[in-house]
Amino acid sequence: MNNPACALTIAGTDPSGGAGIQADLKTFQELQVYGMSVITSVVAQNTTGVKSVHHLPLDMLSQQLEAVSSDMPVHAFKTGMIADIGMMEIIRDWIKEIHVPYVMDPVMIATSGDALINENARDFLREHLVPLAALVTPNISEAEDMVGERIRSHEDMKNAARKIVHTLGAGAALVKGGHMEGQAVDYLYDGEFMYTYTSERIETKNIHGTGCTYSAAITAFLSRGMELPEAVEKSKTFVTAAIRHSFSLGQGNGPTNHWGIRKEESIYDFHDHS
Numbered sequence: 001m002n003n004p005a006c007a008l009t010i011a012g013t014d015p016s017g018g019a020g021i022q023a024d025l026k027t028f029q030e031l032q033v034y035g036m037s038v039i040t041s042v043v044a045q046n047t048t049g050v051k052s053v054h055h056l057p058l059d060m061l062s063q064q065l066e067a068v069s070s071d072m073p074v075h076a077f078k079t080g081m082i083a084d085i086g087m088m089e090i091i092r093d094w095i096k097e098i099h100v101p102y103v104m105d106p107v108m109i110a111t112s113g114d115a116l117i118n119e120n121a122r123d124f125l126r127e128h129l130v131p132l133a134a135l136v137t138p139n140i141s142e143a144e145d146m147v148g149e150r151i152r153s154h155e156d157m158k159n160a161a162r163k164i165v166h167t168l169g170a171g172a173a174l175v176k177g178g179h180m181e182g183q184a185v186d187y188l189y190d191g192e193f194m195y196t197y198t199s200e201r202i203e204t205k206n207i208h209g210t211g212c213t214y215s216a217a218i219t220a221f222l223s224r225g226m227e228l229p230e231a232v233e234k235s236k237t238f239v240t241a242a243i244r245h246s247f248s249l250g251q252g253n254g255p256t257n258h259w260g261i262r263k264e265e266s267i268y269d270f271h272d273h274s
């Protein structure tokens with residue numbers, strides 16, 4: 001593997017290691033993809049919540065993006081926390097120059113309930129970044145925010161996915177049902193077909209970083225050239241294992257286990273794809 005698949009995450013940090021950049025890099029590594037990261041904001045947070053946030057100066061964001069793309073291959077990338085419009089503008093301009101799959105995790109609030117994006121930046125995200133994304137991965141409340149409608153049923157989830165593609169202009173939408181009752185069901189709509197991904201609900205409070213881990217896994221598989229429906233299917237298996245084997249660390253919502261997949265032999269075929 002002298003020419004590995006290369007994936008980049010553009011996101012905020014989590015020093016407690018469960019979410020953000022740290023979750024993304026652990027996931028890339030686990031899926032044998034060369035991982036790179038550009039930091040938007042340094043976040044003092046742990047399993048109990050966000051303590052404070054420091055946004056990097058805008059020219060540091062530009063310089064990090066330039067340092068990566070002037071030197072390294074990027075086969076797919078994701079964005080997570082992008083707190084304000086200034087950062088979004090820089091990232092938008094960079095994306096327009098790079099023609100590889102873009103996975104947007106529209107991070108708005110942490111598992112703990114703390115806001116990670118400025119109120120006025122939500123419209124910019126929807127209008128200027130969503131249309132550039134190959135895939136957008138909202139949870140229920142993020143999808144509600146994007147389409148401006150309440151989501152109460154599986155039918156509502158599917159309609160939101162359709163709207164994110166046909167009205168907002170994303171290439172595809174994955175509406176995640178982790179916060180619904182019953183089984184954990186996600187819907188992927190790619191403009192043509194609706195795909196359903198279902199797993200059992202695991203009774204645990206240790207779900208810090210599930211969304212980051214899921215979108216990072218999808219990015220990793222896309223960087224290896226996999227088609228989107230299969231990339232989501234394998235990533236669903238990956239994140240479910242990460243939740244099933246999650247850790248009771250910290251005093252709040254513990255982190256997922258990024259090597260949980262290794263405990264479930266059936267999916268060792270992950271590693272056959274490069």
Ligand SMILES: Nc1ncnc2c1ncn2[C@@H]1O[C@H](COP(=O)(O)OP(=O)(O)OP(=O)(O)O)[C@@H](O)[C@H]1O
Pocket residue numbers: 019109110111138139140176177178179184185186199200201202203204207208209210211212214236239240243
């Ligand atoms: N308790 C659970 N059991 C099984 N699967 C779950 C559970 N909670 C979430 N999931 C799954 O985990 C994935 C992430 O979904 P979720 O809706 O939790 O994302 P999120 O809210 O963006 O995550 P985060 O809390 O990191 O922001 C989805 O596939 C979802 O179905």
Ligand SMILES: Cc1ncc(CO)c(N)n1
Pocket residue numbers: 011012013014019020021043045080081107109110111116208209210211212
């Ligand atoms: C930096 C960051 N991104 C995303 C999340 C969502 O879990 C978080 N808690 N922190």
